Amino acid sequence: MSLAFVFPGQGEQKVGMGKDIYDAYPGKRFIFNNANEILNENIGNLCFKGNYDDLIDSRISGLATFLVSSLIYEIIKDLSLKPSGYAGYSLGQYTALYASGAFSFEQTLRLVNSRGNCLKKAAMANETGMLGVIGLSEEVIGKIVARVDKSYIANYNSPGNYSVSYDRSVRDMLFSEFEKENAMKITDIPVAGGWHSPFMKMAANMFREELFCQKIKLPHENFIENYTADQVKSTDRLKDNLYHHIYCPVKWHQSVRRLIELGIDTFVEVGFGNQLSKFIKYTNRKVKVLYTGTVGDLDKTIEILSKSS
């Protein structure tokens, strides 16, 4: 079994996310306690007891996503596994970089916090959003976004599954274009802006200075990042890619394929939900996926991983 740890991004947040795991593993609560202390606010409360509107806020949903993944990662770390690859989806890249040794916990937390603030400011400057589309080919989606002004493919999730960022003025037109082409499912993604598109260039520029002054280490050699869907050879290149990544598409299925090329046959989704596991299975039905978003799923995954290690 050649393992990769993959970390989800925002978009699946729910009030109470990770609470069952937090309760079941009291020895790992320090993740939330440390975060509360570093940021001087109770992120755990927002995650577990807040209201959904708070969790839509890009800063809070980013922190919640990162912290729940980190909590689960701390639990899995006790198995002393040696993953052969790492990747994260969008914000999940920061969690992957923390897990693969490039960033410290505090550094990641502060970066996730700042990145969220920058996205929030950029989202307030533009009336933008995102649609998820299942069941149209890349070629068809590409033609639609080329035709509809102010719309861009933002996430290459899996073949036939894409997210599109749009200016609010064209949302309905896009929706009907997708319908006309016989899409199987079209959904409004619960995020505050049109991520991973030129609408977020302003956010990238606001974040740039803080990102570029970080002292970071090179991650695991098989850390695959979303901007190029490939390995990174230097920390300068890594920072540059993280900067571009804010306003450029997430090449997720391409990243998954790169990990498979590197020999990965089992993906462990470390975080809330199981969206990445689905994207991976749609990309390649021969690999194994394990997920950890609830205490039941986590315990099942731990049992499987313990037997195989």
Add this chain to the structure above:
Amino acid sequence: MDIMDKLKQGVCAINVVIEKSDIPTDEGLLASGILDSFGLIELIGFIESEFNFEMEDDEFTGDNFKDLTAVKAYVERKIA
């Protein structure tokens, strides 16, 4: 057993609470809740092994997978 019968058998193996005779052939597989998105991947895996071909990336479309009638036509084209 014809293609539609085999497809329904595949759906029943994935969604164990649905009866073969109750599976509609012209309702959206995802939209009607017959399968969730993991179930649909399983169905694709079932089709690939049952009919011995691999789905190409650009073939996962509503035209081919919207409902079982579309899936049947897709399989027929693939094995022709």
